[in-house]
Amino acid sequence: MRKIKTAPFLPSEVEINEISENRAQVIAYPFESGYAVTLAHPLRRLLLGSSIGYAPISLKIEGAAHEFDSIRGMHEDIAVFIINLKGIRFKIKEELDRAVVSYSFKGPKEVKAGDLNNDQVEVVNPDLSLATLNEDGELEFTLEIAKGIGYVPSEDLREEIDQNAIALDAFFTPVRKANYSIENVLVEDNPDYEKIVFEIETDGQIDPVTAFANALETMHKQMSVFGNVMNLDLQRNNESVASGSELKSFLVPVDTLGLGARSFNSLDRAGIKYLGELVLMSENELKEIKNLGKKSLDEIQEVLAEHGFGPDFELDEETRAALSKKIAQLKE
Numbered sequence: 001m002r003k004i005k006t007a008p009f010l011p012s013e014v015e016i017n018e019i020s021e022n023r024a025q026v027i028a029y030p031f032e033s034g035y036a037v038t039l040a041h042p043l044r045r046l047l048l049g050s051s052i053g054y055a056p057i058s059l060k061i062e063g064a065a066h067e068f069d070s071i072r073g074m075h076e077d078i079a080v081f082i083i084n085l086k087g088i089r090f091k092i093k094e095e096l097d098r099a100v101v102s103y104s105f106k107g108p109k110e111v112k113a114g115d116l117n118n119d120q121v122e123v124v125n126p127d128l129s130l131a132t133l134n135e136d137g138e139l140e141f142t143l144e145i146a147k148g149i150g151y152v153p154s155e156d157l158r159e160e161i162d163q164n165a166i167a168l169d170a171f172f173t174p175v176r177k178a179n180y181s182i183e184n185v186l187v188e189d190n191p192d193y194e195k196i197v198f199e200i201e202t203d204g205q206i207d208p209v210t211a212f213a214n215a216l217e218t219m220h221k222q223m224s225v226f227g228n229v230m231n232l233d234l235q236r237n238n239e240s241v242a243s244g245s246e247l248k249s250f251l252v253p254v255d256t257l258g259l260g261a262r263s264f265n266s267l268d269r270a271g272i273k274y275l276g277e278l279v280l281m282s283e284n285e286l287k288e289i290k291n292l293g294k295k296s297l298d299e300i301q302e303v304l305a306e307h308g309f310g311p312d313f314e315l316d317e318e319t320r321a322a323l324s325k326k327i328a329q330l331k332e
Helices: 035-050 078-086 208-230 234-250 261-269 275-280 283-287 294-306 317-330
Strands: 013-020 023-031 052-061 090-092 098-106 109-112 121-123 129-133 138-149 175-187 190-202
Touching: 013 208, 023 035, 023 175, 023 208, 035 175, 035 190, 035 208, 052 078, 052 090, 078 129, 090 138, 098 109, 098 129, 129 138, 190 208, 234 275, 234 317, 261 294, 275 294, 275 317, 283 294
Parallel strands: none
Antiparallel strands: 013 023, 023 190, 052 138, 090 121, 098 138, 109 129, 175 190
């Protein structure tokens, strides 16, 4: 039986599962029927189209005039060399928008992507093969690497690069996969609520959780144009969501902190399940936990410090209240 509502149900749960360094799941629920896909589809497009990455945009090779040329002593012709080069995923250090880097190699040698690491750029897939040089082979080239989003064809880059360089198609997007599925979830005996399960994979230039956060930020910025015109306080609403997401670092389960058996058992018997519960407690309150000796207390304080909650850490009242409420909800 449907109830009369004056506003749609607001989702309250977010789970982040970091499967590997470059793969993650982001799960959010519960949404009203139809709302999940309304949010998920544009977020997927933003993940694929607005995630910032790095790519080589121009190439100069000593002794080669164009991309159909060849280099004496190098097995690959220039066209194959360029294909290999486009597969290398760079990161510009110091957050610069562009970097020009030069390299020189002599044979015999198999030049790999990792050989291009230097003070200006980092290669995230170092094992990729770039070129093979004979004993008399020499390879000297200069790359211009840029920061950008999406895909830019070489024809559109010719006016931005040196006229003597070869323009390269730029594949900036660091997100390899951004898929989602919609599942039903039960809320108050109603099975028609929905859950979004995002599957995100990146190439290593950026981690998938950061890519997802950037897509959310981009969506908010795009929507803010309406707030300016219609006097909507979208920024305030966004800050309240952000403050909720900040609680994640406090909600680490106690059983994953690596505590000794004595310390963990004392906390478990006291009903303490989350790191945030320890953060909320004063030193005197910690000392009052039954069967918690000095050695265990020192161990717990060391773990708190490792997570950034040392003796000098202070929790503001608003965050303290939000954290207490969240922990109470989780333990219901």
